[in-house]
Amino acid sequence: MKIEKFKVLLYLKKSGMDKNGKAPIMGRITVNRTMAQFSCKLSCTPSLWNPRASRLEGKSKEAVETNKDIGQLLLSIQKAFDVLVEKRTDFEAKDVKEALQGSVKTQTTxxxxxxxxxxxxxxxxxxxxxxxxxxxxxxxxxxxxxxxxxxxxxxxxxxxxxxxxxxxxxxxxxxxxxxxxxxxxxxxxxxxxxxxxxxxxRGLCKNLLFAHYRVGTPRVTTPKSLSMSDFIKIRDVELPEDKPRLSVSRDLFLFACYAGTAFIDTVSITKANVKVLEDG
Missing domain, CATH: 1.10.150 (DNA polymerase; domain 1)
Structure with missing residues (x-):
């Protein structure tokens, strides 16, 4: 199927304003010469609506949240359209609408x-x-x-x-x-x-995503050891008294070096792990 035109238009239905003074946001999908209208299940304050951008203006809570929902919706419409194109069969605007409404709410995120x-x-x-x-x-x-x-x-x-x-x-x-x-x-x-x-x-997505993507093998490097002189500098450095977190971090590092434990295990130590032996 040759796609000559695919467009999504969002607009306000000001004749359907609710008791809070908000107008519902409607949508119109155009595929070639066919059109299908749908409700976005969203509403907004008319004065915030920018018809050219199909978004709300400003950085108010309403604008930010509604614009996020609009972005999610447009992404879903594009995905529904792409799926129909991949099937290589003829379809109309209403098919995109039905694919959108029948799948978005049931998809796992x-x-x-x-x-x-x-x-x-x-x-x-x-x-x-x-x-x-x-x-x-x-x-x-x-x-x-x-x-x-x-x-x-x-x-x-x-x-x-x-x-x-x-x-x-x-x-x-x-x-x-x-x-x-x-x-x-x-x-x-x-x-x-x-x-x-x-x-x-588990059947949560229709396609095996990213199966052919290759990350590459990381370059193997030889770990650098800490010299004794550098270790002593860390041990003896004077740290600001008003920043106790630095002292704790330094002491944990020194403890790991003396005890020969992994750093990830050292930072997981809690008071319950600390015990006093008989000899003090």
Missing amino acids: LLSFVDEHISELSTHEGIDMSKSSVWTYRKIRKNLAEFIGEKYRLTDLAFGQLTEPFISDFHHYLLDEKGFSSGTITIYVSLFKKMCRIAFE
Whole structure:
């Protein structure tokens, strides 16, 4: 099917204003010569509406929240359109509307699934899952949320809204914006792909996402050891008394060096782990 025109127009239905003085936001999908109207299930104060931008003006709570919802809606419409195009069959504007209304509300969102997956992993913590591994998944979740917020201006995305460029964009975000090492990025992206595969196996998304994306093998480097002179400098350095956190961090580092324990285990120590021996 040849697509000559695809357009989504949003407008206010001022004749249907509610008791709070807000007008419903309506939409019109155009595919070639066919059109279909639909309700966005949103409303706003008419004075804030910018018809050219199809957004609310200003930074009020109403404007920010409604604009996020509009962004989510437009992304869903685009995804519904893309799915129909991929089927290589003829379709009209009403088909895009029906695909939108029939799928968006029932789709599982990415971050909600990640939260559920982390909860499942937490039940295995200390059994067949280390505390540091669960912590890594939580860091991935945090960075995913920040990435979605910055790139899409949304709080979450449905699996059906994810496209192949998403993972490469996330990869570059971790590299360019976060400045993570190649090793950390490899771990984060690989575990993210693993979660998408699990979601596919559970029937939460129709396609096996990002199966062909290759992260690359991180360059192996030899860890640098701390010289005795540098260790003594850290041990004897005078730290500001008004910044006790620095002293605690330094002491934990020294303890890890003296005891030969991993830093991740050292920072997990609590008062319950500290005991006084018989000899004091």
